[in-house]
Amino acid sequence: MQKVPVKILREGAALPTYGTASSAGADLRACLDAPVVLAPGETRLIPIGIAMEIPEGYVGLVFARSGLASRRDLAPANKVGVVDSDYRGEFFVPMRNHGAQPQTIEPGERIAQFILTPYLTAQFFETETLTDTARGEGGFGSTGAK
Secondary structure (H helix, E strand, O other): OOOOOEEEOOOOOOOOEEOOOOOOOEEEEOOOOOOEEEOOOOEEEEEOOEEEOOOOOEEEEEEEOHHHHHHHOEEEOOOOEEEOOOOOOOOEEEEEEOOOOOEEEOOOOEEEEEEEEEOOOOOOOOOOOOOOOOOOOOOOOOOOOO
16 A cells, blocks of 8 residues: 655645445545635536655556546536646646536535556657557447447
8 A cells, every 4th residue: 555645735624535345446526615606617626635755766647536527517617637746736636527517516525536657658669650559540330338
């Protein structure tokens, strides 16, 4: 288990928490003084009230919570947030109401999930040729639907 220092920046902020012992994502909670209503199609930055010291060689990924997305049409506007290991600022989640009804985010509500994972970097270089594959240049849908 990787230890990650978390700094509380606002009153009412909470450490990320796992729902179960086998959860991959830790819940991030809205750090609000009052409920926030998102109109249909509206996006607002929701403060989490924390900063982290993500270890070098790791990245924090912020994903939607499936229940909010499927039942209330609320999900991060950027789909997946990327938090680099050298970022030390406050976490915010740009929440978007994808539905047709106003949605309220309550103080302390679990609005997103955070996954810590290692990553690799690449050294990109220019070349005149690439190796051939069976797929070749086949794009979207080229491998079939079944």
